Amino acid sequence: MRHLSGLFTKTRVTALVLVLGAAFGPSAVVACGSSEKEETSVNVSAIVFESRAHTVIAENGEVSVNVAGGNGQVLDYTRYVPGAKLRVLSPPRPDGAVRNLIEAFPQADLNGFDVSFDAKQVVFSMKRDPNDRYHIYTVQLDTGEIHQKTGGDQNDITPIYLPGGRIAFATDQMYTPMGTRADEYNHSRQVTQLATISIDGGDADRRLASQNLSHSVSLFSRHNGKIGYSRWEHLGGVNDVKLFEAAPDGAQMTAIAGQHGKPSNSLVNVRELEPNVFIGIATNRSRTIHAGALVKIDARNHADPICMDAKILDKAGHACLDEENVQYELLTPEVPTGAGPSPVGRYRTPSALPDGRLLVSWADGAVNDLAEQSLTPPNFGIYMFDPATKKNQLIFDDRDMWDLNAMAVAPRPEPPVIGALTARAPDPGTPVRIGSVDITRTSLTDRVSGGMFGDGVPLNEALKAAVKVRVIEGFSSEAAKGVTMFGLTMDEGAAILGEADVNPDGSWLAEIPPYLPVHLQPIDKFGMSIRNQRLWIQGMPGEDRRCIGCHESRTQSVAARAGNPTVAEQRQAQQFLAPVSDRAEISWSLDRTKYPDAKPKAVVQDILNAKCASCHSGGANDPFAGKTYSVTQTTPGTGTTQQYTIPYLDLSEKPITVVYDRMVATYPSSYVSLFFPATLEMGMGMGAAPVGEVPPKWAIVNDARNSALIKKLNVKAPDGSFAYGNPAMHPEDKGVTLTDEERLQLVRAIDIGGQFYTRQNTGFVPFNDTRYAGQAYP
Numbered sequence: 001m002r003h004l005s006g007l008f009t010k011t012r013v014t015a016l017v018l019v020l021g022a023a024f025g026p027s028a029v030v031a032c033g034s035s036e037k038e039e040t041s042v043n044v045s046a047i048v049f050e051s052r053a054h055t056v057i058a059e060n061g062e063v064s065v066n067v068a069g070g071n072g073q074v075l076d077y078t079r080y081v082p083g084a085k086l087r088v089l090s091p092p093r094p095d096g097a098v099r100n101l102i103e104a105f106p107q108a109d110l111n112g113f114d115v116s117f118d119a120k121q122v123v124f125s126m127k128r129d130p131n132d133r134y135h136i137y138t139v140q141l142d143t144g145e146i147h148q149k150t151g152g153d154q155n156d157i158t159p160i161y162l163p164g165g166r167i168a169f170a171t172d173q174m175y176t177p178m179g180t181r182a183d184e185y186n187h188s189r190q191v192t193q194l195a196t197i198s199i200d201g202g203d204a205d206r207r208l209a210s211q212n213l214s215h216s217v218s219l220f221s222r223h224n225g226k227i228g229y230s231r232w233e234h235l236g237g238v239n240d241v242k243l244f245e246a247a248p249d250g251a252q253m254t255a256i257a258g259q260h261g262k263p264s265n266s267l268v269n270v271r272e273l274e275p276n277v278f279i280g281i282a283t284n285r286s287r288t289i290h291a292g293a294l295v296k297i298d299a300r301n302h303a304d305p306i307c308m309d310a311k312i313l314d315k316a317g318h319a320c321l322d323e324e325n326v327q328y329e330l331l332t333p334e335v336p337t338g339a340g341p342s343p344v345g346r347y348r349t350p351s352a353l354p355d356g357r358l359l360v361s362w363a364d365g366a367v368n369d370l371a372e373q374s375l376t377p378p379n380f381g382i383y384m385f386d387p388a389t390k391k392n393q394l395i396f397d398d399r400d401m402w403d404l405n406a407m408a409v410a411p412r413p414e415p416p417v418i419g420a421l422t423a424r425a426p427d428p429g430t431p432v433r434i435g436s437v438d439i440t441r442t443s444l445t446d447r448v449s450g451g452m453f454g455d456g457v458p459l460n461e462a463l464k465a466a467v468k469v470r471v472i473e474g475f476s477s478e479a480a481k482g483v484t485m486f487g488l489t490m491d492e493g494a495a496i497l498g499e500a501d502v503n504p505d506g507s508w509l510a511e512i513p514p515y516l517p518v519h520l521q522p523i524d525k526f527g528m529s530i531r532n533q534r535l536w537i538q539g540m541p542g543e544d545r546r547c548i549g550c551h552e553s554r555t556q557s558v559a560a561r562a563g564n565p566t567v568a569e570q571r572q573a574q575q576f577l578a579p580v581s582d583r584a585e586i587s588w589s590l591d592r593t594k595y596p597d598a599k600p601k602a603v604v605q606d607i608l609n610a611k612c613a614s615c616h617s618g619g620a621n622d623p624f625a626g627k628t629y630s631v632t633q634t635t636p637g638t639g640t641t642q643q644y645t646i647p648y649l650d651l652s653e654k655p656i657t658v659v660y661d662r663m664v665a666t667y668p669s670s671y672v673s674l675f676f677p678a679t680l681e682m683g684m685g686m687g688a689a690p691v692g693e694v695p696p697k698w699a700i701v702n703d704a705r706n707s708a709l710i711k712k713l714n715v716k717a718p719d720g721s722f723a724y725g726n727p728a729m730h731p732e733d734k735g736v737t738l739t740d741e742e743r744l745q746l747v748r749a750i751d752i753g754g755q756f757y758t759r760q761n762t763g764f765v766p767f768n769d770t771r772y773a774g775q776a777y778p
Contacts, residue, residue: 441549
C-alpha cells in the first residue's frame with residue numbers, strides 16, 4: 001500500500017466517454033466503444049455485482065491505494081478497504097436503476113457472493129468495519145432483509161449456494177494440531193480451506209473440510225452438486241493454481257483441470273457453463289490481482305459420446321470428467337496469461353448469461369499490484385462479452401470503485417443433493433484409508449533413471465520394482481516456530497507417516513490421520529523414490545481415498561490384477577497413526593540442549609559427524625581441502641550484491657551464510673555444500689555465474705537415485721544387491737562403515753525434500769483446538 005499527501009487525480013484513456021445521469025452518480029461513465037444507441041439488453045431483469053473500494057482519501061488529503069491487500073498474490077483473501085456496495089442493477093443496462101443491498105454498512109467491504117438457485121436470495125461475505133472479520137450473510141432480494149450466518153475470529157469468504165439448503169465458503173479458521181495453516185512459500189500468511197454451513201443453522205451447523213497447505217478459494221457450484229474451487233498447489237517445485245472439486249461434506253477432493261497442462265500458471269474466478277465445461281480467468285499466480293485472459297475450460301471425456309451431450313448426460317449420469325485431457329480455449333488471446341503488461345487490459349470474474357454471452361469485469365491499461373505504488377489503480381467495470389465477436393459492451397462502471405463478479409438474477413436448476421460420503425463417526429480421529437489396487441497401473445509416460453534403472457525406463461516398467469509406498473505428511477510454517485523457509489529447497493516441512501508394503505498383486509493399503517495433506521512416493525528395494533507425487537491428497541474421517549494405480553487413466557475401468565479383494569485388503573490396512581510428536585521426521589541438525597524431548601527419525605549431522613566429517617572438513621585427510629567456488633547474490637532489502645564462498649564438499653557443522661529466495665540464512669557447511677549445487681539451477685537471487693569449479697549435484701531434491709552423494713556411497717538392498725551395480729561402497733573403501741539404516745536415512749532426507757528444519761528442531765508443540773465440536777484432534 002502506498003500513501004501520498006495532497007491532490008489525487010485519477011485518469012483513464014478510453015475510446016469514448018459519455019457521462020450518465022444521476023442514477024449512477026457523477027463519476028459513472030460509459031466507455032470502451034459503447035454508445036447511447038447500442039443495444040445493451042442481457043435478457044434478464046437484473047444483475048447483482050459487488051463494487052469494492054481501492055482508494056481512501058484521509059481528512060488531511062493523504063491518499064492510500066490498496067489493490068492486493070499488501071500481499072501481491074493472485075488469491076484475494078483479506079484485503080479490506082471501506083465503502084463497498086452490493087448492487088442490484090435493474091434493468092441491467094447503463095440507464096438502469098441501481099440500489100445498494102448493504103447501504104446500512106457504509107464502512108463495509110465484500111469478498112464474494114452468490115445468487116440462490118431460485119434467484120430470491122443472495123449470500124455474501126462482508127467485513128462491516130476495520131475491527132470486524134469477513135463473515136457470511138444472506139439478503140432477500142425483494143425485502144432487503146439481512147441475516148448474519150457466521151461469526152468468530154476467522155475470515156469466511158467467497159460463499160456459494162449448495163443444493164439442499166447449504167452454503168460453502170473458504171475460511172482461515174484454526175482447526176489443525178498445528179494451528180491455522182500458513183503457506184511457507186508465501187512467508188507465514190494464513191491460508192484458507194473449505195467449510196460449509198446450513199442456511200438455517202449458520203455456525204451451529206458449521207463443518208470443516210480436509211486441508212491443503214495453501215489457499216483454497218474462488219468457490220463455484222458444480223452441476224453434480226459438488227463444490228468447485230481454485231486451489232493453490234505448492235508442493236516443492238510445483239507452485240500454481242488448479243481447479244478442484246469436493247463433495248459437500250469435504251470428501252472426494254479431486255482435480256478438475258490444471259494438473260496436466262494449462263495455458264497459464266493459474267486458473268481462477270471459474271464458473272461452470274454446462275457439465276464439465278467452465279469459463280474462468282487464466283493468469284499468473286502473483287502480481288496480477290486475479291486478472292487475466294478469459295479461458296474456456298473443456299474437461300469432458302471427448303471419447304464418450306454421452307459425455308458430449310448435456311441433455312443425455314443428465315439422464316445417463318455418466319462419470320465424464322477427464323482431467324488428464326482438458327481442452328483450453330483462450331477467448332481473449334491478446335490478453336497475457338502471465339504477469340506482463342497487457343495492451344488491451346485484463347478480465348476478472350466472468351459468469352454466463354442464458355443466451356451464451358458473458359458478464360465480465362474488465363479494466364484497460366496496466367493491471368497489477370504496482371498500482372499501490374503509482375497510485376493509479378485499474379478501473380474494473382461490468383461489461384457484456386460476446387464470445388462470437390470478442391467484443392465488450394459496457395453495462396456499468398463506477399469509476400471510483402471496482403465493479404466485480406456480476407451475476408444474472410435468474411432462476412437456475414438446483415443440482416442433486418449429495419449425502420455424506422464418509423463414515424462420519426462421532427470420533428473425528430477416525431482414520432482415512434489410502435491405497436492402490438495395482439500400483440503399476442499408470443497413464444503417465446514419464447521415464448525413471450538412476451540406480452537400478454540406469455539411463456532410464458518407462459514409469460510403468462519402473463513401478464514394477466516398487467516394494468513400498470512412502471506416505472509423507474506436509475506441513476508449513478504454522479508448525480515450525482520462526483521458520484518461513486525450510487531450507488535451500490522449495491519443499492515444505494515433511495514427516496514420513498509410514499512406508500506401506502506393496503503386495504505381489506501390486507496392492508497396498510494404509511490408514512492415516514484424517515484432514516492431513518499427504519503425498520506419496522513408490523520406492524524400490526533400495527529405499528529410493530521411483531516417482532515423487534506432486535499433488536496433495538487428503539481425506540475426511542472415515543473416508544476411503546484408494547485409487548487404481550499410480551495415476552491411472554481417469555476414463556477407463558481397470559480390474560485388480562488378481563481379483564477382488566486385493567491381497568492388501570485380505571491382509572488389512574497398515575496403521576500409520578502416530579501422534580504428531582512421534583512422527584518420523586528427519587532433522588538435519590538438532591540442539592538437544594534446547595529440544596531434549598524431540599524424537600527425530602534421524603539427525604543427518606549426527607551421521608555425518610560420526611562417519612564423514614573427519615575426512616571432509618578441510619583437514620589433512622580431506623581430498624577437497626581448500627577447494628571452493630563463489631557465487632554473487634543480492635542481499636534482500638538492500639539491493640546490494642555480495643560474494644559468498646561455498647566449499648566444494650565440507651560435511652562438518654561449521655556455519656555458512658547464504659541467500660536463498662530473498663532470505664539470508666546460516667546453515668552448517670554440510671547442508672550448504674550438499675544442496676547448493678542443485679539449488680544454483682533455481683536462480684533464487686543469484687547474480688553472475690558461479691566462479692570456480694562447481695561440484696557435482698551432491699544432493700538433488702526429491703531425487704536421491706540421481707544424487708552424486710548417493711551414487712558415491714552406493715546402497716545395498718536386503719537381498720544383497722547394489723543400487724549402482726558396482727559393489728564398491730564409500731566410506732567403507734576408506735575403512736569407515738555406514739550402516740544400511742544410516743544410508744537409508746540419507747536417501748530419505750533427500751527424497752522427502754532436503755529440508756533443514758522440522759517440527760522437532762524448531763520447538764513446535766502440537767496444538768489441540770477443542771472449540772469446534774467434531775473437529776478437534778485427539
